[in-house]
Amino acid sequence: MAQNPARRVALTDAAVDVLAEQGARGLTFRAVDVRAGVPIGTASNYFAGRDALLDQTARHIHHRLTPDPVIIGELLRAPRDRALVTALMHDLVRRIDADRAGYLALLELRLEATRRPEIRALLTTTIREQLEANIAYHLDEGLPGDRETVVTLYLAMTGLLVEHLTLPGVLGPDALPALVGTLVARTVPGA
Amino acid sequence: MAQNPARRVALTDAAVDVLAEQGARGLTFRAVDVRAGVPIGTASNYFAGRDALLDQTARHIHHRLTPDPVIIGELLRAPRDRALVTALMHDLVRRIDADRAGYLALLELRLEATRRPEIRALLTTTIREQLEANIAYHLDEGLPGDRETVVTLYLAMTGLLVEHLTLPGVLGPDALPALVGTLVARTVPGA
Numbered sequence: 001m002a003q004n005p006a007r008r009v010a011l012t013d014a015a016v017d018v019l020a021e022q023g024a025r026g027l028t029f030r031a032v033d034v035r036a037g038v039p040i041g042t043a044s045n046y047f048a049g050r051d052a053l054l055d056q057t058a059r060h061i062h063h064r065l066t067p068d069p070v071i072i073g074e075l076l077r078a079p080r081d082r083a084l085v086t087a088l089m090h091d092l093v094r095r096i097d098a099d100r101a102g103y104l105a106l107l108e109l110r111l112e113a114t115r116r117p118e119i120r121a122l123l124t125t126t127i128r129e130q131l132e133a134n135i136a137y138h139l140d141e142g143l144p145g146d147r148e149t150v151v152t153l154y155l156a157m158t159g160l161l162v163e164h165l166t167l168p169g170v171l172g173p174d175a176l177p178a179l180v181g182t183l184v185a186r187t188v189p190g191a
Numbered sequence: 192m193a194q195n196p197a198r199r200v201a202l203t204d205a206a207v208d209v210l211a212e213q214g215a216r217g218l219t220f221r222a223v224d225v226r227a228g229v230p231i232g233t234a235s236n237y238f239a240g241r242d243a244l245l246d247q248t249a250r251h252i253h254h255r256l257t258p259d260p261v262i263i264g265e266l267l268r269a270p271r272d273r274a275l276v277t278a279l280m281h282d283l284v285r286r287i288d289a290d291r292a293g294y295l296a297l298l299e300l301r302l303e304a305t306r307r308p309e310i311r312a313l314l315t316t317t318i319r320e321q322l323e324a325n326i327a328y329h330l331d332e333g334l335p336g337d338r339e340t341v342v343t344l345y346l347a348m349t350g351l352l353v354e355h356l357t358l359p360g361v362l363g364p365d366a367l368p369a370l371v372g373t374l375v376a377r378t379v380p381g382a
Contacts, residue, residue, distance in 0.1 A: 023302065026215040104305060107298070110213065110357035114295060124360040131361060151362075151370070152377045156343060158350030166301035169315040170322060171342075179342070186343045186378050 002045040010036050011043050012060040015053060019105035024112035027054070055122040058109050061102045062130060065095055074173045080142045089157060093180060096161055103165055145188050156183045193236040201227050202234050203251040210296035217301035217346060218245070246313040249300050252293045253321060256286055270334045277375045280348060284371060287352055294356055336379050347374045 002008075014036035018027050029043040032053070034096040036042070071091060078084045096103045113120040135150045145153075160179060163170055171179060193199075205227035209218050220234040223244070227233070238244040262282060269275045287294045304311040326341045336344075351370060354361055362370060 021306070023216045023299075024212045025214045041238030104302065107302060108214075110353070111295065111298060111302070113357055115212070119356065121358070124358045126284070127358055128361045148373050148377065152347060152374055155350030155354065155370075155374065156347040156378075158353060160350075162301070162349060163346065164355060166304055167311065167315045167318055170309070170319045179346075180338050183343055183346065186339065187347075 001048065002042075007038070007042070008046050009060070011046055012053075012057050015057040016061060016064075016101050016105045016190050019057065019108040020101035024054075024108045029053070042161070051116070051118045051122070054109060054112065054116075054119050055126075058106065058123050058126050061106050061109075061124060064099055064102045067091060067095065076141065080144065082144060082184055082188050082190055085143055085153075085188050086181055089153075089184055092157065092163070093164075093176065096165070100165060103123070103161060107162065107165075143188075144190070149188055152187045153183065156187060192239065193233075194339070198229070198233070200251070202229070202237055203244075203248050203324065206248040207252060207255075207296045208294050209271065210291035210299040215245075215299045220244070242307070242309045245300060245303065245307075245310050246317075249297065249317050252297050252300075254315060255290055255293045258282060260285065267332065273335060273375055273379050273381055276334055276336075276344075276379050277372055280344075280371050280375055281368070283348065284352070284355075285300050285369065289355070291356060294352060298353065298356075334379075335381070340379055342345050343378045344374065347378060 011032055014032045015027060018031045018035050022031065027050070029047075029050070032043040035039045043053065046157070047056065072088075074085050075084065075091065078087070109119065109123055113123050125153060131151075131154060134154065135147055138145070138150045157180075160171075160176075160183060162174055168176075193351055202223055205223045206218060209222045209226050213222065218241070220238075221231060223234040224231045234244065238247065250321070263279075266278050266282065267357065269278070285306060300310065300314055304314050321341075322345060325345065326338055327342045329336070330338070348371075351362075351367075359367075
Protein backbone atom coordinates (compact mmCIF):
# COMPACT_ATOMS: atom_id res chain seq x y z
CA MET A 1 0.00 0.00 0.00
CA ALA A 2 1.20 3.50 -0.85
CA GLN A 3 1.92 5.67 2.18
CA ASN A 4 1.82 9.39 1.34
CA PRO A 5 -0.32 10.58 4.32
CA ALA A 6 -1.55 13.82 2.70
CA ARG A 7 -2.64 11.94 -0.39
CA ARG A 8 -4.43 9.34 1.76
CA VAL A 9 -6.39 12.14 3.48
CA ALA A 10 -7.19 13.73 0.10
CA LEU A 11 -8.52 10.39 -1.15
CA THR A 12 -10.74 9.82 1.92
CA ASP A 13 -12.02 13.41 1.66
CA ALA A 14 -12.88 12.65 -1.97
CA ALA A 15 -14.63 9.44 -0.88
CA VAL A 16 -16.78 11.49 1.54
CA ASP A 17 -17.80 13.81 -1.29
CA VAL A 18 -18.61 10.92 -3.64
CA LEU A 19 -20.76 9.25 -0.96
CA ALA A 20 -22.67 12.47 -0.20
CA GLU A 21 -23.14 13.41 -3.85
CA GLN A 22 -23.78 10.04 -5.48
CA GLY A 23 -24.65 7.60 -2.70
CA ALA A 24 -22.85 4.42 -1.72
CA ARG A 25 -23.50 2.83 -5.08
CA GLY A 26 -21.48 5.56 -6.76
CA LEU A 27 -18.43 4.90 -4.60
CA THR A 28 -15.81 3.22 -6.77
CA PHE A 29 -12.04 3.61 -6.77
CA ARG A 30 -12.38 5.32 -10.12
CA ALA A 31 -14.96 7.85 -8.80
CA VAL A 32 -12.64 8.64 -5.87
CA ASP A 33 -9.67 9.16 -8.19
CA VAL A 34 -11.73 11.47 -10.42
CA ARG A 35 -13.09 13.46 -7.44
CA ALA A 36 -9.59 13.79 -5.93
CA GLY A 37 -8.11 14.83 -9.25
CA VAL A 38 -5.43 12.13 -9.18
CA PRO A 39 -4.47 9.60 -11.88
CA ILE A 40 -6.88 6.68 -12.30
CA GLY A 41 -5.45 3.78 -10.29
CA THR A 42 -4.21 5.87 -7.36
CA ALA A 43 -6.93 4.91 -4.81
CA SER A 44 -6.35 1.22 -5.45
CA ASN A 45 -2.76 1.73 -4.25
CA TYR A 46 -3.99 3.13 -0.92
CA PHE A 47 -6.84 0.78 0.02
CA ALA A 48 -6.82 -3.02 -0.03
CA GLY A 49 -10.39 -3.08 -1.31
CA ARG A 50 -13.72 -1.26 -1.29
CA ASP A 51 -14.53 -2.35 2.28
CA ALA A 52 -11.20 -0.95 3.51
CA LEU A 53 -11.98 2.31 1.73
CA LEU A 54 -15.46 2.46 3.33
CA ASP A 55 -14.06 1.67 6.80
CA GLN A 56 -11.32 4.29 6.62
CA THR A 57 -13.81 6.80 5.26
CA ALA A 58 -16.11 6.21 8.26
CA ARG A 59 -13.21 6.75 10.68
CA HIS A 60 -12.12 9.82 8.75
CA ILE A 61 -15.63 11.32 9.02
CA HIS A 62 -15.57 10.90 12.79
CA HIS A 63 -12.18 12.61 12.81
CA ARG A 64 -13.56 15.49 10.70
CA LEU A 65 -16.52 15.89 13.05
CA THR A 66 -14.40 15.83 16.23
CA PRO A 67 -14.93 18.91 18.46
CA ASP A 68 -12.34 21.68 18.41
CA PRO A 69 -10.58 21.32 21.81
CA VAL A 70 -10.19 25.12 22.10
CA ILE A 71 -13.93 25.72 21.69
CA ILE A 72 -14.84 22.86 24.03
CA GLY A 73 -12.26 24.08 26.57
CA GLU A 74 -13.89 27.52 26.55
CA LEU A 75 -17.38 26.04 26.96
CA LEU A 76 -16.29 23.81 29.85
CA ARG A 77 -15.40 26.81 32.02
CA ALA A 78 -19.14 27.11 32.69
CA PRO A 79 -21.08 25.39 35.48
CA ARG A 80 -22.14 21.79 34.77
CA ASP A 81 -25.79 22.47 34.07
CA ARG A 82 -28.41 22.15 31.38
CA ALA A 83 -27.28 25.41 29.73
CA LEU A 84 -23.83 23.90 29.22
CA VAL A 85 -25.31 20.76 27.63
CA THR A 86 -27.34 23.04 25.34
CA ALA A 87 -24.17 24.94 24.36
CA LEU A 88 -22.38 21.65 23.62
CA MET A 89 -25.30 20.52 21.42
CA HIS A 90 -25.25 23.85 19.55
CA ASP A 91 -21.54 23.26 18.93
CA LEU A 92 -22.35 19.79 17.56
CA VAL A 93 -24.94 21.26 15.18
CA ARG A 94 -22.46 23.95 14.12
CA ARG A 95 -19.81 21.33 13.29
CA ILE A 96 -22.25 19.22 11.30
CA ASP A 97 -23.64 22.26 9.46
CA ALA A 98 -20.05 23.08 8.52
CA ASP A 99 -19.52 19.52 7.24
CA ARG A 100 -22.85 18.47 5.76
CA ALA A 101 -21.10 16.12 3.33
CA GLY A 102 -19.46 14.28 6.23
CA TYR A 103 -22.73 13.59 8.05
CA LEU A 104 -24.61 12.70 4.85
CA ALA A 105 -21.80 10.33 3.87
CA LEU A 106 -22.17 8.66 7.27
CA LEU A 107 -25.89 8.14 6.58
CA GLU A 108 -24.99 6.61 3.22
CA LEU A 109 -22.56 4.29 5.00
CA ARG A 110 -25.31 3.29 7.45
CA LEU A 111 -27.54 2.30 4.54
CA GLU A 112 -24.68 0.47 2.85
CA ALA A 113 -24.23 -1.41 6.16
CA THR A 114 -27.72 -2.90 5.72
CA ARG A 115 -26.47 -4.52 2.50
CA ARG A 116 -22.90 -5.49 3.46
CA PRO A 117 -22.19 -7.39 6.70
CA GLU A 118 -18.47 -6.44 6.66
CA ILE A 119 -19.35 -2.74 6.62
CA ARG A 120 -21.99 -3.30 9.29
CA ALA A 121 -19.43 -4.89 11.64
CA LEU A 122 -16.82 -2.17 11.09
CA LEU A 123 -19.27 0.72 11.38
CA THR A 124 -20.96 -0.76 14.45
CA THR A 125 -17.61 -0.81 16.25
CA THR A 126 -16.76 2.77 15.23
CA ILE A 127 -20.14 4.23 16.21
CA ARG A 128 -20.49 2.20 19.42
CA GLU A 129 -17.05 3.41 20.56
CA GLN A 130 -18.11 6.98 19.75
CA LEU A 131 -21.35 6.65 21.75
CA GLU A 132 -19.58 5.04 24.72
CA ALA A 133 -16.97 7.83 24.63
CA ASN A 134 -19.78 10.42 24.65
CA ILE A 135 -21.43 8.74 27.63
CA ALA A 136 -18.15 8.50 29.56
CA TYR A 137 -17.34 12.13 28.77
CA HIS A 138 -20.76 13.36 29.95
CA LEU A 139 -20.53 11.45 33.23
CA ASP A 140 -16.82 12.17 33.86
CA GLU A 141 -17.33 15.90 33.32
CA GLY A 142 -20.17 15.88 35.84
CA LEU A 143 -22.81 17.01 33.34
CA PRO A 144 -26.39 16.51 34.62
CA GLY A 145 -28.16 13.18 34.12
CA ASP A 146 -27.18 9.54 33.86
CA ARG A 147 -26.29 7.07 31.12
CA GLU A 148 -29.90 6.90 29.91
CA THR A 149 -29.97 10.70 29.67
CA VAL A 150 -27.05 10.65 27.24
CA VAL A 151 -28.55 7.81 25.16
CA THR A 152 -31.93 9.59 24.97
CA LEU A 153 -30.30 12.90 24.01
CA TYR A 154 -28.07 11.11 21.46
CA LEU A 155 -31.10 9.50 19.78
CA ALA A 156 -33.12 12.73 19.78
CA MET A 157 -30.18 14.67 18.31
CA THR A 158 -29.73 11.94 15.68
CA GLY A 159 -33.38 12.34 14.69
CA LEU A 160 -33.02 16.13 14.64
CA LEU A 161 -29.87 16.04 12.49
CA VAL A 162 -31.35 13.54 10.01
CA GLU A 163 -34.44 15.75 9.66
CA HIS A 164 -32.41 18.98 9.47
CA LEU A 165 -29.92 17.72 6.88
CA THR A 166 -32.32 15.83 4.62
CA LEU A 167 -35.65 17.72 4.82
CA PRO A 168 -35.09 21.00 6.69
CA GLY A 169 -38.55 22.26 5.72
CA VAL A 170 -40.32 19.63 7.85
CA LEU A 171 -39.36 21.32 11.12
CA GLY A 172 -38.81 24.74 9.53
CA PRO A 173 -35.33 26.05 8.70
CA ASP A 174 -35.32 28.59 11.56
CA ALA A 175 -36.69 26.14 14.13
CA LEU A 176 -33.38 24.38 14.72
CA PRO A 177 -31.82 26.46 17.54
CA ALA A 178 -35.05 26.45 19.55
CA LEU A 179 -35.48 22.72 18.97
CA VAL A 180 -31.99 22.01 20.32
CA GLY A 181 -33.04 23.86 23.48
CA THR A 182 -36.30 21.91 23.64
CA LEU A 183 -34.60 18.54 23.28
CA VAL A 184 -32.14 19.32 26.07
CA ALA A 185 -34.83 20.78 28.32
CA ARG A 186 -37.03 17.71 27.81
CA THR A 187 -34.33 15.07 28.26
CA VAL A 188 -31.69 16.50 30.63
CA PRO A 189 -32.58 17.05 34.31
CA GLY A 190 -32.44 20.61 35.66
CA ALA A 191 -30.19 21.75 38.49
CA MET B 192 -50.93 6.83 -18.11
CA ALA B 193 -51.99 3.21 -17.66
CA GLN B 194 -54.54 2.70 -14.90
CA ASN B 195 -54.56 -0.90 -13.62
CA PRO B 196 -54.60 -0.17 -9.84
CA ALA B 197 -53.21 -3.56 -8.76
CA ARG B 198 -50.33 -3.24 -11.21
CA ARG B 199 -49.60 0.31 -10.00
CA VAL B 200 -49.34 -1.00 -6.43
CA ALA B 201 -47.10 -3.87 -7.56
CA LEU B 202 -44.82 -1.37 -9.32
CA THR B 203 -44.53 0.92 -6.28
CA ASP B 204 -43.89 -2.11 -4.04
CA ALA B 205 -41.10 -3.08 -6.46
CA ALA B 206 -39.74 0.49 -6.31
CA VAL B 207 -39.57 0.22 -2.49
CA ASP B 208 -37.56 -3.00 -2.79
CA VAL B 209 -35.19 -1.51 -5.37
CA LEU B 210 -34.58 1.56 -3.16
CA ALA B 211 -33.91 -0.57 -0.07
CA GLU B 212 -31.69 -3.06 -1.89
CA GLN B 213 -29.77 -0.83 -4.29
CA GLY B 214 -30.17 2.73 -3.08
CA ALA B 215 -31.71 5.68 -4.88
CA ARG B 216 -29.11 5.55 -7.64
CA GLY B 217 -30.31 2.06 -8.56
CA LEU B 218 -33.90 3.20 -9.03
CA THR B 219 -34.65 3.20 -12.74
CA PHE B 220 -37.85 2.29 -14.58
CA ARG B 221 -36.01 -0.74 -15.90
CA ALA B 222 -34.98 -1.91 -12.39
CA VAL B 223 -38.60 -1.52 -11.22
CA ASP B 224 -39.90 -3.54 -14.18
CA VAL B 225 -37.37 -6.30 -13.50
CA ARG B 226 -38.13 -6.37 -9.74
CA ALA B 227 -41.90 -6.46 -10.40
CA GLY B 228 -41.49 -9.20 -13.02
CA VAL B 229 -43.34 -7.23 -15.71
CA PRO B 230 -42.30 -6.50 -19.31
CA ILE B 231 -39.64 -3.80 -19.72
CA GLY B 232 -41.44 -0.55 -20.49
CA THR B 233 -44.37 -1.14 -18.11
CA ALA B 234 -43.33 1.33 -15.36
CA SER B 235 -42.91 4.13 -17.89
CA ASN B 236 -46.61 3.71 -18.74
CA TYR B 237 -47.60 4.30 -15.09
CA PHE B 238 -45.38 7.21 -14.03
CA ALA B 239 -44.78 10.47 -15.92
CA GLY B 240 -41.11 10.46 -14.90
CA ARG B 241 -38.64 9.39 -12.23
CA ASP B 242 -39.72 12.19 -9.85
CA ALA B 243 -43.37 11.06 -10.12
CA LEU B 244 -42.26 7.50 -9.35
CA LEU B 245 -40.25 8.68 -6.31
CA ASP B 246 -43.15 10.81 -5.04
CA GLN B 247 -45.74 8.05 -5.38
CA THR B 248 -43.32 5.61 -3.76
CA ALA B 249 -42.93 7.91 -0.74
CA ARG B 250 -46.72 8.17 -0.37
CA HIS B 251 -47.06 4.43 -0.80
CA ILE B 252 -44.52 3.79 1.99
CA HIS B 253 -46.54 5.97 4.37
CA HIS B 254 -49.61 3.98 3.39
CA ARG B 255 -47.78 0.68 4.05
CA LEU B 256 -46.65 1.93 7.47
CA THR B 257 -50.12 3.18 8.50
CA PRO B 258 -51.34 1.68 11.80
CA ASP B 259 -53.89 -1.11 11.73
CA PRO B 260 -57.13 0.56 12.96
CA VAL B 261 -58.19 -2.62 14.79
CA ILE B 262 -54.94 -2.78 16.81
CA ILE B 263 -55.02 0.95 17.54
CA GLY B 264 -58.69 0.72 18.50
CA GLU B 265 -57.86 -2.01 21.02
CA LEU B 266 -54.97 0.00 22.46
CA LEU B 267 -57.06 3.15 22.80
CA ARG B 268 -59.44 1.46 25.28
CA ALA B 269 -56.74 2.08 27.90
CA PRO B 270 -56.35 5.22 30.04
CA ARG B 271 -54.54 8.14 28.38
CA ASP B 272 -51.25 7.77 30.18
CA ARG B 273 -47.58 7.15 29.58
CA ALA B 274 -48.13 3.38 29.41
CA LEU B 275 -50.48 3.91 26.46
CA VAL B 276 -47.92 6.08 24.65
CA THR B 277 -45.36 3.31 25.24
CA ALA B 278 -47.75 0.72 23.78
CA LEU B 279 -48.33 2.93 20.72
CA MET B 280 -44.56 3.30 20.22
CA HIS B 281 -44.11 -0.49 20.50
CA ASP B 282 -46.76 -0.84 17.80
CA LEU B 283 -44.82 1.62 15.61
CA VAL B 284 -41.62 -0.39 16.05
CA ARG B 285 -43.52 -3.61 15.29
CA ARG B 286 -44.87 -2.16 12.03
CA ILE B 287 -41.46 -0.92 10.94
CA ASP B 288 -39.78 -4.22 11.87
CA ALA B 289 -42.40 -5.90 9.70
CA ASP B 290 -41.60 -3.54 6.81
CA ARG B 291 -37.88 -2.85 7.06
CA ALA B 292 -37.67 -2.27 3.30
CA GLY B 293 -40.30 0.48 3.55
CA TYR B 294 -38.45 2.46 6.23
CA LEU B 295 -35.03 1.95 4.59
CA ALA B 296 -36.48 3.11 1.26
CA LEU B 297 -37.74 6.24 3.01
CA LEU B 298 -34.20 6.93 4.29
CA GLU B 299 -32.91 6.50 0.73
CA LEU B 300 -35.53 8.98 -0.47
CA ARG B 301 -34.40 11.45 2.24
CA LEU B 302 -30.84 11.24 0.94
CA GLU B 303 -32.03 11.57 -2.65
CA ALA B 304 -33.90 14.71 -1.50
CA THR B 305 -30.55 16.33 -0.65
CA ARG B 306 -29.62 15.98 -4.34
CA ARG B 307 -32.95 16.74 -6.04
CA PRO B 308 -34.99 19.84 -5.10
CA GLU B 309 -38.19 18.42 -6.67
CA ILE B 310 -38.00 15.35 -4.45
CA ARG B 311 -37.15 17.52 -1.44
CA ALA B 312 -40.29 19.63 -1.95
CA LEU B 313 -42.59 16.63 -2.43
CA LEU B 314 -41.15 14.63 0.48
CA THR B 315 -41.17 17.65 2.80
CA THR B 316 -44.91 18.04 2.23
CA THR B 317 -45.61 14.34 2.79
CA ILE B 318 -43.56 14.07 5.98
CA ARG B 319 -44.68 17.41 7.43
CA GLU B 320 -48.32 16.40 6.95
CA GLN B 321 -47.56 13.09 8.67
CA LEU B 322 -45.89 14.82 11.64
CA GLU B 323 -48.71 17.37 11.98
CA ALA B 324 -51.26 14.53 11.86
CA ASN B 325 -49.34 12.72 14.63
CA ILE B 326 -49.30 15.87 16.78
CA ALA B 327 -53.02 16.50 16.25
CA TYR B 328 -53.83 12.87 17.01
CA HIS B 329 -51.81 12.88 20.24
CA LEU B 330 -53.48 16.08 21.47
CA ASP B 331 -57.00 15.20 20.27
CA GLU B 332 -56.85 11.79 21.96
CA GLY B 333 -55.85 13.45 25.22
CA LEU B 334 -52.49 11.69 25.46
CA PRO B 335 -50.13 13.27 28.01
CA GLY B 336 -47.89 16.17 27.02
CA ASP B 337 -47.99 19.04 24.56
CA ARG B 338 -46.89 19.72 20.99
CA GLU B 339 -43.21 19.83 22.02
CA THR B 340 -43.61 16.44 23.71
CA VAL B 341 -44.71 14.89 20.45
CA VAL B 342 -41.92 16.56 18.44
CA THR B 343 -39.30 15.45 20.98
CA LEU B 344 -40.63 11.88 21.01
CA TYR B 345 -40.84 11.86 17.20
CA LEU B 346 -37.18 12.90 16.89
CA ALA B 347 -35.99 10.43 19.53
CA MET B 348 -37.94 7.59 17.87
CA THR B 349 -36.49 8.61 14.48
CA GLY B 350 -32.99 8.35 15.94
CA LEU B 351 -33.84 5.00 17.54
CA LEU B 352 -35.28 3.57 14.32
CA VAL B 353 -32.34 4.75 12.20
CA GLU B 354 -29.93 3.14 14.67
CA HIS B 355 -32.01 -0.04 15.01
CA LEU B 356 -32.48 -0.57 11.27
CA THR B 357 -28.99 0.34 10.08
CA LEU B 358 -26.63 -0.69 12.92
CA PRO B 359 -28.61 -2.71 15.49
CA GLY B 360 -25.40 -3.74 17.28
CA VAL B 361 -24.68 -0.17 18.44
CA LEU B 362 -27.50 -0.20 21.01
CA GLY B 363 -27.60 -4.00 21.26
CA PRO B 364 -30.25 -6.07 19.46
CA ASP B 365 -32.17 -6.88 22.64
CA ALA B 366 -32.05 -3.33 23.97
CA LEU B 367 -34.84 -2.04 21.76
CA PRO B 368 -37.98 -2.71 23.88
CA ALA B 369 -36.37 -1.25 27.01
CA LEU B 370 -35.14 1.77 25.04
CA VAL B 371 -38.65 2.50 23.75
CA GLY B 372 -39.76 2.57 27.39
CA THR B 373 -36.83 4.82 28.32
CA LEU B 374 -37.54 7.32 25.53
CA VAL B 375 -41.20 7.61 26.53
CA ALA B 376 -40.39 7.84 30.24
CA ARG B 377 -37.82 10.57 29.57
CA THR B 378 -39.91 12.67 27.18
CA VAL B 379 -43.59 12.19 28.09
CA PRO B 380 -44.91 13.60 31.38
CA GLY B 381 -46.30 11.15 33.96
CA ALA B 382 -49.83 11.18 35.29
